[in-house]
Amino acid sequence: MTNDLRATCPFCSLHCADLRLSIDEGRLTRLSPQCEFGMRNYTWVLRSIAVGDEYSIPTNQFTQALTILESARRLLVVLSADVPDVAVEGALRIVRKYHGVLSVEDETLNNLNISMKEVGGFSATLGELKEVEMVFICGAEPKHSHPRLAEFLSRCAIDNSLIISPLESFETIRQLRLVLADETPEVPQKYRKTMDAMRSASTGVIFVDSSFLQAGEPTARELLLWLRDLNRCGRWYGQYLPIGANSVVVAETLLSTGGIAGGLFSGEDFEEISPRCWKTSKLINDGWMDACLFVGNPSTLVENFAIRLQGVNTILIDPIQPSWKPAVWLPVTQVGVDAAGSMARLDGVPLLLEQFVESGRPTIQTLLVGLLEGRVPS
Amino acid sequence: MIVIRGGELYDPAHGVEGEARDLWVDEGHIVPAQATAGNAEIMDARGMIVAPAGVEIHTHVAGSGLNAARRFLLNDCGTLDALANQARFAAEQYLCLGYTTVMDAASAPLFARSTMADLQQMEVVDRGTYTLMGDNRMLLEALADDDRNRIRDTLAWLLEASGGYAVKLVNPGGGLAWKSGRPALELDEPIGLGGLTQRQVLYRVVEFANELGLPHPAHIHAGNLGRPGNYASFLETVRALEGQRAHFCHIQFYAYGEDAQGGYNSAAEQVAEELENHPDLTFDLGQVVFGSALAVSADTSGLDRLRRLTRQPWISRQLEGEGGMSALPLAYRMKDAPSAVQWATGLELMLRFDHPERLFLTTDHPNGGRFTAYPQVIAWLMNRATRQEMLRHVHPAARKATRLAEVDREFNLGEVFAMTSWGPARALGLDNRGHLGVGAKADIRCYRKQENPETMFARPAWVMRNGWVVAREGELVERADGEVLVTRPAWDRERLSRLHNRLAELVSVPVRQYALGEMRIEKLREVACKSTAC
Ligand SMILES: [Zn+2]
Numbered sequence: 001m002t003n004d005l006r007a008t009c010p011f012c013s014l015h016c017a018d019l020r021l022s023i024d025e026g027r028l029t030r031l032s033p034q035c036e037f038g039m040r041n042y043t044w045v046l047r048s049i050a051v052g053d054e055y056s057i058p059t060n061q062f063t064q065a066l067t068i069l070e071s072a073r074r075l076l077v078v079l080s081a082d083v084p085d086v087a088v089e090g091a092l093r094i095v096r097k098y099h100g101v102l103s104v105e106d107e108t109l110n111n112l113n114i115s116m117k118e119v120g121g122f123s124a125t126l127g128e129l130k131e132v133e134m135v136f137i138c139g140a141e142p143k144h145s146h147p148r149l150a151e152f153l154s155r156c157a158i159d160n161s162l163i164i165s166p167l168e169s170f171e172t173i174r175q176l177r178l179v180l181a182d183e184t185p186e187v188p189q190k191y192r193k194t195m196d197a198m199r200s201a202s203t204g205v206i207f208v209d210s211s212f213l214q215a216g217e218p219t220a221r222e223l224l225l226w227l228r229d230l231n232r233c234g235r236w237y238g239q240y241l242p243i244g245a246n247s248v249v250v251a252e253t254l255l256s257t258g259g260i261a262g263g264l265f266s267g268e269d270f271e272e273i274s275p276r277c278w279k280t281s282k283l284i285n286d287g288w289m290d291a292c293l294f295v296g297n298p299s300t301l302v303e304n305f306a307i308r309l310q311g312v313n314t315i316l317i318d319p320i321q322p323s324w325k326p327a328v329w330l331p332v333t334q335v336g337v338d339a340a341g342s343m344a345r346l347d348g349v350p351l352l353l354e355q356f357v358e359s360g361r362p363t364i365q366t367l368l369v370g371l372l373e374g375r376v377p378s
Numbered sequence: 379m380i381v382i383r384g385g386e387l388y389d390p391a392h393g394v395e396g397e398a399r400d401l402w403v404d405e406g407h408i409v410p411a412q413a414t415a416g417n418a419e420i421m422d423a424r425g426m427i428v429a430p431a432g433v434e435i436h437t438h439v440a441g442s443g444l445n446a447a448r449r450f451l452l453n454d455c456g457t458l459d460a461l462a463n464q465a466r467f468a469a470e471q472y473l474c475l476g477y478t479t480v481m482d483a484a485s486a487p488l489f490a491r492s493t494m495a496d497l498q499q500m501e502v503v504d505r506g507t508y509t510l511m512g513d514n515r516m517l518l519e520a521l522a523d524d525d526r527n528r529i530r531d532t533l534a535w536l537l538e539a540s541g542g543y544a545v546k547l548v549n550p551g552g553g554l555a556w557k558s559g560r561p562a563l564e565l566d567e568p569i570g571l572g573g574l575t576q577r578q579v580l581y582r583v584v585e586f587a588n589e590l591g592l593p594h595p596a597h598i599h600a601g602n603l604g605r606p607g608n609y610a611s612f613l614e615t616v617r618a619l620e621g622q623r624a625h626f627c628h629i630q631f632y633a634y635g636e637d638a639q640g641g642y643n644s645a646a647e648q649v650a651e652e653l654e655n656h657p658d659l660t661f662d663l664g665q666v667v668f669g670s671a672l673a674v675s676a677d678t679s680g681l682d683r684l685r686r687l688t689r690q691p692w693i694s695r696q697l698e699g700e701g702g703m704s705a706l707p708l709a710y711r712m713k714d715a716p717s718a719v720q721w722a723t724g725l726e727l728m729l730r731f732d733h734p735e736r737l738f739l740t741t742d743h744p745n746g747g748r749f750t751a752y753p754q755v756i757a758w759l760m761n762r763a764t765r766q767e768m769l770r771h772v773h774p775a776a777r778k779a780t781r782l783a784e785v786d787r788e789f790n791l792g793e794v795f796a797m798t799s800w801g802p803a804r805a806l807g808l809d810n811r812g813h814l815g816v817g818a819k820a821d822i823r824c825y826r827k828q829e830n831p832e833t834m835f836a837r838p839a840w841v842m843r844n845g846w847v848v849a850r851e852g853e854l855v856e857r858a859d860g861e862v863l864v865t866r867p868a869w870d871r872e873r874l875s876r877l878h879n880r881l882a883e884l885v886s887v888p889v890r891q892y893a894l895g896e897m898r899i900e901k902l903r904e905v906a907c908k909s910t911a912c
Binding site for chain 2 (some may be wrong): 008017018116119120121122123124125128148202233234237251252255256257259344345347348349350351352
């Protein structure tokens with residue numbers, strides 16, 4: 001029997017609110033409007049839900065997770081960027097209880113913060129996108145990470161717009177910036193048309209995605225300097241496109257709760273790491289920890305990190321069954337699929353995502369509280 | 379039954395100034411004196427000062443603007459805690475200072491759920507928030523069409539949908555104008571929607587807020603915030619209301635003249651004098667205190683100007699159909715001329731205005747600095763020598779560009795309680811707070827008498843809320859039953875579908891999720907409107 005549902009997508013930071021899903025025996029058969037990214041993620045989540053069976057938390061897995069936490073000497077707790085903000089406090093409490101170190105996986109937020117100390121951030125509303133004269137996309141093609149946005153932008157029929165790949169980024173942006181100040185004597189042929197248009201446009205948006213900001217601080221800073229200069233001649237906005245849905249809000253919640261974001265928070269001082277100096281990826285690469293609690297979907301984590309996580313005692317708390325082998329996988333609900341909850345859109349606006357499947361799986365926060373209290377949540 | 383025995387009572391609402399009296403409390407309220415104590419609990423307050431608990435009328439401790447602003451303090455946890463603490467802890471800090479009612483000053487409907495999530499954490503105090511409407515496209519359209527019923531219904535619907543306590547106007551229309559490249563809006567300049575001007579928006583919204591009988595009238599953040607020479611336009615804005623009841627916030631930031639070099643000087647005298655002519659207006663100060671601060675405001679054009687001036691980074695978040703919310707880090711330094719003049723101007727303004735029950739103590743936390751500095755500000759107001767000493771240490775511009783040095787007035791305790799309890803409670807329309815009369819809510823603070831007002835006000839001996847002692851010597855006694863104060867004026871619900879239709883055109887959030895959506899407010903308390911019109 002096919003079930004037709006309306007839903008708000010939890011998987012990218014656009015959180016498209018007008019989706020129609022067709023579900024047949026627990027499998028997604030159709031998603032409209034079409035979106036490969038959404039289709040793939042819905043499929044994974046639904047596949048991880050044992051529909052029809054009465055779900056209960058596997059006691060042996062839960063006990064094993066507790067044993068890992070209790071025997072850990074160097075515990076790293078990683079919050080993925082797409083967890084609901086209510087999970088942040090639970091993660092912080094676990095770090096304190098087990099003297100661990102907490103980090104947010106989405107380090108691009110950290111880069112963004114560093115950059116903002118120079119020139120600031122701007123954001124446009126989704127509605128304003130309809131009115132802009134130019135669009136620059138810095139980083140990966142949004143067709144892959146935010147396909148609905150890409151479709152929307154192409155519908156706006158914006159000419160003269162440019163996708164700048166991370167590889168050529170720094171020099172290109174520097175030239176784009178200098179051309180505003182008439183400081184570039186030689187404009188490369190391939191940018192000439194764009195640059196002319198940019199000089200006369202009075203409104204525009206620059207999208208930045210995480211792959212771009214991963215290029216590091218100089219590039220991010222150059223980008224924001226460019227944005228600042230554009231703002232002197234018109235109304236230009238910068239808009240960060242976090243791939244991990246909700247990541248901006250996770251960072252902000254963490255800031256309001258623990259005073260950190262995109263850096264490290266240590267429940268106990270470890271001599272060799274100072275808070276906010278190290279990156280999660282580096283700690284993982286160096287094999288700093290002997291145990292890891294990974295909260296949320298690690299799909300944005302580079303693949304070889306996952307392999308490294310297999311080498312230590314890793315507890316994964318995630319709605320989706322992983323393709324790699326952590327020591328323990330504790331399934332939890334996915335907000336917007338088998339749980340209701342709040343997530344924020346890329347412009348920060350909070351949306352309520354509804355539940356459309358009953359799975360019996362615990363929410364992230366219930367599970368974290370269970371781990372804190374040392375007993376299987378009922 | 380509790381008897382608070384023999385305290386020196388201060389109750390400016392009833393003209394009581396330091397008389398030693400018993401105060402009787404039962405079931406969370408102040409009750410008439412009984413013939414015998416019976417088995418009542420006796421709290422010995424002899425030799426101590428007993429006064430109504432503090433009421434905060436304008437602070438920023440909740441919501442998404444503050445969340446964004448926290449990014450600037452990543453490397454400084456101490457400052458983060460002082461300026462942008464988690465809502466729960468900010469509420470606790472307020473309680474330990476003797477405040478039991480705390481009003482967050484600005485929440486955009488689109489972010490109502492973030493603000494409410496923070497408010498729900500502040501359960502140790504009674505609290506509420508004001509709903510931003512000055513750049514609300516739907517309200518502005520109704521105003522431009524001069525459609526009376528639609529104006530009233532839109533206003534009431536926005537309040538209800540957002541869980542707001544009052545209507546907040548921040549440089550109304552300024553966000554709309556800024557987006558079209560016109561940073562400073564004059565009062566009679568069209569904001570960009572037909573011929574509608576800021577003057578009309580102000581006048582009409584204030585009029586409708588009063589017509590709906592809101593307990594707190596429109597709460598106004600005027601245009602030209604922080605600009606040298608802005609006092610003239612501020613006073614023009616004040617006069618534009620033509621005697622209607624309203625509240626103007628952080629007016630220190632509007633009491634500036636301009637010197638020949640374009641710098642600040644104090645216009646406190648002119649402002650104080652003019653405000654005498656407007657008995658139906660109330661104000662809060664927005665005093666500057668030295669140290670770090672954070673600008674957090676819906677006044678995009680004001681903050682845009684500020685960040686150009688300070689060359690600070692900023693975050694500016696624009697909202698669909700609602701203006702925006704911006705933030706940037708600030709610092710007020712003693713040896714910095716503008717900071718010193720702003721500091722002195724605030725004190726001068728407070729001291730030159732004779733009605734502390736109409737001009738309330740705030741720092742517009744965290745814009746003018748942290749609210750935990752209130753005891754320090756009180757000490758400056760109460761003690762001429764203390765502020766003279768300070769004047770000698772700050773940049774000499776404070777002495778040249780203000781006349782603070784000449785002001786002899788010293789606040790007495792009654793005036794301090796008028797500007798921190800009775801005045802703000804009355805302005806908020808919270809009739810049973812801010813005083814110690816029979817029937818009042820038993821929200822009371824008690825201080826051990828001390829020579830130094832700063833140390834005295836920094837730590838009440840105890841604080842009572844609803845008849846329970848909730849803080850003692852700066853330590854909290856856990857009792858988390860505070861209420862969220864909202865108002866829900868009557869409106870024509872037949873209009874809802876038409877409002878929703880327009881909303882769906884303006885905002886890409888699903889209509890049923892707009893503002894609070896179906897979010898339930900725990901411990902909600904509806905404060906009644908006193909409407910005369912509907
Ligand atoms: Zn304010």
